[in-house]
Amino acid sequence: MTPTEKLAIDIFSNRYGTNLNSRFEKLKEESDELIEAYNDYMLGDGTYEHVIDELGDVKAVLTHISGILQIDQDKLLLDAIIKSEVRQHIPNFKRKNDPST
Numbered sequence: 629m630t631p632t633e634k635l636a637i638d639i640f641s642n643r644y645g646t647n648l649n650s651r652f653e654k655l656k657e658e659s660d661e662l663i664e665a666y667n668d669y670m671l672g673d674g675t676y677e678h679v680i681d682e683l684g685d686v687k688a689v690l691t692h693i694s695g696i697l698q699i700d701q702d703k704l705l706l707d708a709i710i711k712s713e714v715r716q717h718i719p720n721f722k723r724k725n726d727p728s729t
């Protein structure tokens with residue numbers, strides 16, 4: 629965990645608590661804001677800076693959720709890369725209907 633991630637997790641846990649369902653709701657809200665900002669930008673009715681600002685909000689909530697679950701974000705990303713690579717050969721790898729998991 630980087631010092632910046634630790635700072636974010638400490639601040640957000642104190643400010644917003646550690647209830648995961650609450651954090652998942654916040655993630656949905658911020659994801660919707662990101663999509664809206666992007667669509668506005670593509671329509672010429674928004675700014676690139678607003679898109680990046682909303683992306684930062686999504687990243688902040690994901691960082692907080694990762695911290696609550698005590699999962700290293702680099703490990704999450706690496707596992708996702710590996711899963712994507714394996715799915716090139718085994719399409720159902722780690723899916724619900726994957727008989728090997």
Ligand SMILES: [Mg+2]
Pocket residue numbers: 658661681682685
């Ligand atoms: Mg936002």
